Amino acid sequence: MPVAGRGRLCPVCLRTTHGGACAEHGPWQPHQLATGDDRRAAARRSWQPFEPLLHACPRCLGEVAEGRQGFECVAHAHGRDVHGPYLVDELLGASAQRDAACRRARLGRRREVRRTSRPAMPAVQLPDRMWRLAAAASVLAATVAFLAR
Numbered sequence: 001m002p003v004a005g006r007g008r009l010c011p012v013c014l015r016t017t018h019g020g021a022c023a024e025h026g027p028w029q030p031h032q033l034a035t036g037d038d039r040r041a042a043a044r045r046s047w048q049p050f051e052p053l054l055h056a057c058p059r060c061l062g063e064v065a066e067g068r069q070g071f072e073c074v075a076h077a078h079g080r081d082v083h084g085p086y087l088v089d090e091l092l093g094a095s096a097q098r099d100a101a102c103r104r105a106r107l108g109r110r111r112e113v114r115r116t117s118r119p120a121m122p123a124v125q126l127p128d129r130m131w132r133l134a135a136a137a138s139v140l141a142a143t144v145a146f147l148a149r
Helices: 036-043 092-114 130-149
Strands: 065-066 071-072
Touching: 065 130
Parallel strands: none
Antiparallel strands: 065 071
């Protein structure tokens, strides 16, 4: 698992940042940047309908609670990959939450389409008699090949 503060993705659009700054959403602090695990978790979750909170964790859009050092994500306040602590101005507001939820829902739909649209082998529907004939022919061909050596 990545250590906190090792993310490289913009918390709103989940695109790679350059030097901690997203071309569309501006600069972010290192502990606000999302990780690859955050992106995968966002793709697995359902985002519609989405109701924004007063303040949300920039990495997972979850609830935050005030702690000793600042605001911490309620769902990810402990463990190796903690979300927080954040200052008040580092949390996402309602409009940024809506934008992030739309982008994450799009990411989830894309993941679902990729998962369900894998190419499949065409199903061959042969009568039972044809399967027996094909099996017998392959056994006969293998026997002749063995005896020819």
